[in-house]
Amino acid sequence: MSRSLFDRIPWVLVIFIIALGIPWLGSKYYTFLATQIAILSLFAVSYNLLLGSAGLVSFGHAAYFGLGSYACGLLMKELGVPFLIALAAGGLMAAAFAAGFGFFCVRLTKIYFSMLTLAFAQIVWAICFQWNELTGGDQGISPIPYPGLNWLSSVPGLDGFRVGDYFYFVALAVVALCIAALHRISVSPFGRMLMTIRENPERASFIGVNVRAYELAAFIVAGGFAGIAGALFGIFNRGVFADFLYWPKSAEVLIMTILGGMNYFWGPVVGTGMLVVLNQQITAYTEYWPLVLGTILLVLLFAFPGGLLGALHAGWTRLRSGGRGVRPGA
Amino acid sequence: MELQFIFSQFLSGLTTAIFLFLIASGLSLVFGVLRVLNFAHGTFYMLGAYIAWQVVHWLSPSKEAFWPAALLAAGAIAVLGLLVERLMFRYLYDKEELYQLLFTYALVLILGDAAKIVWGTEQLSVTRPPVLEGSLRVMGTLIPEYNLFVMILGSAIAVGFWVILTRTGVGRMIRAAAMDREMLGALGANVGWLYTGVFVVSSFLAGLSGALVTPIKAIVPGMDVEIIVEAFIVVVIGGLGSFWGTFLGALIYGQVLSFGILIFPRFSIFSVFALMAVILIVRPWGLLGRPLR
Numbered sequence: 001m002s003r004s005l006f007d008r009i010p011w012v013l014v015i016f017i018i019a020l021g022i023p024w025l026g027s028k029y030y031t032f033l034a035t036q037i038a039i040l041s042l043f044a045v046s047y048n049l050l051l052g053s054a055g056l057v058s059f060g061h062a063a064y065f066g067l068g069s070y071a072c073g074l075l076m077k078e079l080g081v082p083f084l085i086a087l088a089a090g091g092l093m094a095a096a097f098a099a100g101f102g103f104f105c106v107r108l109t110k111i112y113f114s115m116l117t118l119a120f121a122q123i124v125w126a127i128c129f130q131w132n133e134l135t136g137g138d139q140g141i142s143p144i145p146y147p148g149l150n151w152l153s154s155v156p157g158l159d160g161f162r163v164g165d166y167f168y169f170v171a172l173a174v175v176a177l178c179i180a181a182l183h184r185i186s187v188s189p190f191g192r193m194l195m196t197i198r199e200n201p202e203r204a205s206f207i208g209v210n211v212r213a214y215e216l217a218a219f220i221v222a223g224g225f226a227g228i229a230g231a232l233f234g235i236f237n238r239g240v241f242a243d244f245l246y247w248p249k250s251a252e253v254l255i256m257t258i259l260g261g262m263n264y265f266w267g268p269v270v271g272t273g274m275l276v277v278l279n280q281q282i283t284a285y286t287e288y289w290p291l292v293l294g295t296i297l298l299v300l301l302f303a304f305p306g307g308l309l310g311a312l313h314a315g316w317t318r319l320r321s322g323g324r325g326v327r328p329g330a
Numbered sequence: 331m332e333l334q335f336i337f338s339q340f341l342s343g344l345t346t347a348i349f350l351f352l353i354a355s356g357l358s359l360v361f362g363v364l365r366v367l368n369f370a371h372g373t374f375y376m377l378g379a380y381i382a383w384q385v386v387h388w389l390s391p392s393k394e395a396f397w398p399a400a401l402l403a404a405g406a407i408a409v410l411g412l413l414v415e416r417l418m419f420r421y422l423y424d425k426e427e428l429y430q431l432l433f434t435y436a437l438v439l440i441l442g443d444a445a446k447i448v449w450g451t452e453q454l455s456v457t458r459p460p461v462l463e464g465s466l467r468v469m470g471t472l473i474p475e476y477n478l479f480v481m482i483l484g485s486a487i488a489v490g491f492w493v494i495l496t497r498t499g500v501g502r503m504i505r506a507a508a509m510d511r512e513m514l515g516a517l518g519a520n521v522g523w524l525y526t527g528v529f530v531v532s533s534f535l536a537g538l539s540g541a542l543v544t545p546i547k548a549i550v551p552g553m554d555v556e557i558i559v560e561a562f563i564v565v566v567i568g569g570l571g572s573f574w575g576t577f578l579g580a581l582i583y584g585q586v587l588s589f590g591i592l593i594f595p596r597f598s599i600f601s602v603f604a605l606m607a608v609i610l611i612v613r614p615w616g617l618l619g620r621p622l623r
Binding site for chain 2: 127129130305
């Protein structure tokens with residue numbers, strides 16, 4: 001694989017700079033959407049380290065998202081811990097749980113792996129849902145204080161924005177750093193080795209790779225970044241609820257990833273953007289969002305199994321080959 | 331704890347178990363042959379309940395409407411299963427396992443909302459059929475006759491299933507498919523129709539259990555995802571694709587839930603998921619299952 005000009009563009013930086021401009025549009029709604037897309041993108045990109053790179057289908061990724069948001073939310077609300085420390089603690093907490101659970105999960109393959117990730121996630125959910133003293137049970141934790149970001153208004157050119165805009169700047173920066181890190185990881189020798197394992201775990205173990213150790217490392221990294229996404233989301237949402245780690249949330253991140261294209265690093269971001277915008281547009285008209293989502297999923301499975309980016313890629317390849325119908329990857 | 335109290339707890343666990351067995355057996359059957367966990371199985375169950383309610387409602391002055399309603403519901407869901415498998419699902423068999431899973435999840439989303447559109451979000455309920463309105467006293471505990479009927483029916487279905495699986499040609503094909511479906515196809519068996527048949531039978535069972543549960547539980551949106559998670563736990567405990575494993579899994583689940591509520595009232599949900607996790611760690615293929623090849 002030679003690196004084309006396209007690959008040499010630092011996409012994280014480009015997208016970060018473009019996204020940074022959104023508050024200048026002056027719409028509270030756009031900033032709201034962009035914050036949500038940014039945070040959930042990180043969640044989905046972290047998930048794709050498991051699904052796309054390592055080929056591990058987790059049904060319990062929401063657990064780490066939720067653990068991060070509970071840890072960060074509790075630290076900020078109950079102990080008044082500063083934002084950045086609480087954020088890091090959220091990520092570490094999620095990574096620690098991912099290490100404990102992942103240790104057992106990577107011993108299993110295929111559907112059994114998926115089922116065990118689901119079981120662990122549901123255990124965490126059941127505890128958070130019923131441990132009223134700590135987590136507030138089904139009431140959740142709210143309100144979570146916004147981090148003190150007024151110092152941002154003294155930065156030249158940044159005065160006069162709303163609190164939500166300042167939080168967006170900070171969240172976007174954190175997300176961009178994390179996505180850049182995940183990108184480095186996915187193109188590193190470690191990331192390449194995950195792909196080798198995905199393609200042929202038996203051969204990987206024959207050439208002396210400790211398959212389980214690699215998978216566990218991927219599980220921990222993915223869990224940790226999901227925790228950071230969860231921590232940001234809890235603040236954005238002004239509250240943390242047990243729904244954050246319930247299994248439909250895990251299904252949601254899976255759908256976002258597939259929708260954009262799990263074989264592309266940016267697939268989950270595209271999928272998240274599309275799903276969040278569609279959700280906002282459609283729930284304004286009808287309460288039957290699941291019906292729409294299910295239909296999108298059906299169309300995707302039958303017509304564009306490679307996701308949106310997969311379809312675009314195929315179209316682009318056909319265009320360049322002068323319509324001779326060369327299929328991608330052929 | 332008194333013996334009588336323990337007995338009544340045991341019976342309530344047993345009732346839960348038989349229902350779960352009826353539902354989970356279809357799920358396990360499909361997994362055994364098609365190698366797919368059918369998320370939509372719970373939705374078929376819910377639709378069975380709604381259709382049974384609808385038929386009872388249409389025939390409303392009649393007191394015995396429950397019986398034809400239950401049969402019609404099961405039949406309707408079997409037809410739905412036939413359409414889903416023949417028109418859509420089978421085109422995904424050569425795709426990745428994940429896509430097949432997502433297909434069944436798409437059905438959950440679509441059919442769940444369709445049920446909301448047709449029947450609304452209010453609780454619906456069906457009264458017990460008059461023949462089985464009474465209760466029996468066993469060891470000082472009152473058991474509704476209807477629950478007893480379901481227990482007997484469930485056990486009969488279990489035995490019938492077992493006879494079909496072990497004594498008939500179809501059963502032999504199903505067991506062969508569970509062991510090595512490529513080889514079965516290579517030997518000239520019509521695997522395509524076997525898949526369809528298995529999917530239809532499984533849908534029928536889901537529809538039937540949905541109809542049978544209506545006199546005991548209220549019909550509400552969301553009962554589909556609630557039951558599918560429970561059924562997953564049952565088949566994982568017993569062994570995915572294993573027939574007696576599903577039966578054992580359902581019995582264990584029923585008792586753990588029933589006594590778990592007494593021991594840790596707040597953490598009963600926790601205890602069944604913990605059980606599922608422990609089984610997966612110690613014996614991933616379940617108590618009576620076989621490792622997948």
